[in-house]
Amino acid sequence: MHNFLFVVAGLVLLIAGGNWLLKSAVDLSLKLSIPKIVVGMTVVSFATSAPELIVSVNAALDGFPDLALGNVVGSNIANLGLVLAVTILLSPINVSRSFYTTDWPVMMLASVLFFFFIYFDGVLAKYEGIVMVAFLFLFLVYLLRFQKPAVIDLEDEPDVMLPTYKTVLFLGLGGVSLWGGSELLINGAVGLATAFGVSERVIAITIVSVGTSIPELAASVIAVIKKEKAISLGNLIGSNIFNLLAVLGITSIITPIKVVDQGLLSSDIFWMLGISFLILPLVFFPKGLRLGWRDGLLLIGIYLGFVYSTIG
Numbered sequence: 339m340h341n342f343l344f345v346v347a348g349l350v351l352l353i354a355g356g357n358w359l360l361k362s363a364v365d366l367s368l369k370l371s372i373p374k375i376v377v378g379m380t381v382v383s384f385a386t387s388a389p390e391l392i393v394s395v396n397a398a399l400d401g402f403p404d405l406a407l408g409n410v411v412g413s414n415i416a417n418l419g420l421v422l423a424v425t426i427l428l429s430p431i432n433v434s435r436s437f438y439t440t441d442w443p444v445m446m447l448a449s450v451l452f453f454f455f456i457y458f459d460g461v462l463a464k465y466e467g468i469v470m471v472a473f474l475f476l477f478l479v480y481l482l483r484f485q486k487p488a489v490i491d492l493e494d495e496p497d498v499m500l501p502t503y504k505t506v507l508f509l510g511l512g513g514v515s516l517w518g519g520s521e522l523l524i525n526g527a528v529g530l531a532t533a534f535g536v537s538e539r540v541i542a543i544t545i546v547s548v549g550t551s552i553p554e555l556a557a558s559v560i561a562v563i564k565k566e567k568a569i570s571l572g573n574l575i576g577s578n579i580f581n582l583l584a585v586l587g588i589t590s591i592i593t594p595i596k597v598v599d600q601g602l603l604s605s606d607i608f609w610m611l612g613i614s615f616l617i618l619p620l621v622f623f624p625k626g627l628r629l630g631w632r633d634g635l636l637l638i639g640i641y642l643g644f645v646y647s648t649i650g
Contacts, residue, residue, distance in 0.1 A: 341533060344526025348519045349549040352389040355515025356553060359388050362508035365500045387580045388516055389550045394589045396520040397542075403595045404539035404602065405527060405546065407462075410585050411606050412547025414449075414578045418613050419641030421551055422574050425558040427634035433571050433627045441575040442618055444477055448582040449614050453607055460597040467590030474583035523549070536649075539599035543606055543648055571617070571629065578614070601648075609644045613637070 390413055397405035425431065451473065455466040500508070527541045534541075554577060589595060597603055620633045 341526045341529030344522045345530065345545060345549070346526075348521070348523030348526055349552065351515045351519025352393070352523065352550065353553055355512045355517075355519055356389045357512075358508040358515065359512030361500070362505050362512060365505045365508075368499050369502075369505070387577065387584055388512075389519070389553070390581055391585045391588060392516045392520045393523060393546065393550060394585050395592055396517070397524050398589050398593050398595050400524060402524060402528060402538050404537060404598045405524060405542045406589055406595055407456075407586070407597065407602055408539045408542025408606070409546050409550060410581045411602065411610050412543035413551050413581055414610050415543075415606075415613055415641065415644060416547050416551040417554060417574045417578055417581075418617060419637050419644065420548065421555045421558055422571065422617075422629075423634045423637035423641065424555060425634075426629045427631050427638070428559065430628060430630040431571060433621050433629060435627075437571055437575070437621060437627070438618065440481070441572050441579075445575045445579050445614055448473065448579050449611055452582050452586065453611060456595075456597065457603055457607065460600075460603065462586060462590040462595040464591055464594055467587045470583045470587030471591065474579070474587065477579070477583075537599040537601070539602050539606070540648055543602075544645055571621070575617075605647065613640055613644075616640070 390409060393409050394406035397403070397409070448470075451470065452462075455470075456462050523546060527546050528538060530545070531538045531541045554574065558574075586595070616637075620636070621627060621629060624632075
């Protein structure tokens, strides 16, 4: 029971810490007069990926590489099979042209790059992490130079700056909460894996990955309730790109990640590639550039099948 409470408490701290870090990061950007377009693509994206990054780095350093890998692979599957599915079940979304010209191709490139780096030797080495981070940097440069209309700007955000002490406070609280939450989550996840007699990968790919996807799910549901289109397919695909290139890239630069449970290579990675590829035909059929409730049911069905096969 205490392991489950550790997991819940860790997730709460991670979500709160990520929110505090995001507030302080955006405010610092305003204070430094950084253009909003740059803030949206860099500061906000990194801040919202902070829970996954801290959990993966901490897990790898603590000697639990399957938690680091399972967290990211599971989050990418959950973003499309759960978060996107719930969103389009509540309300259909129209997909912008940038989906098939930029977002989806880059997500598939990042996914395939990760596959080739880890599948044959079971290790994500430091030089491979550097390649992944470099790819992310080039992608950001391309977006900022050529795809500005495709980037979600922060025009709707108020330009009211926080007092400096609040910025520092949020920054400190965010950092401490993220680190403390990751420690609790990792200890709880390892304890649950031991108690149920399964590998850390199984807990990471199901419970941990869904937990770190909660902010995206909450934001999507709130956006639908408010009848806003702020959360789009592009946002979730962008999150998947950051998870692979930034989270795993930075983690493997700090310490190489070695696969322990071979289920990640024989099963999970193919589920991730499959559901990532499936989004393209779903967007075009039966209605062009639109995702509706039928697509949502299919994605939920695939996600439940993935969870069942993993637990089984």
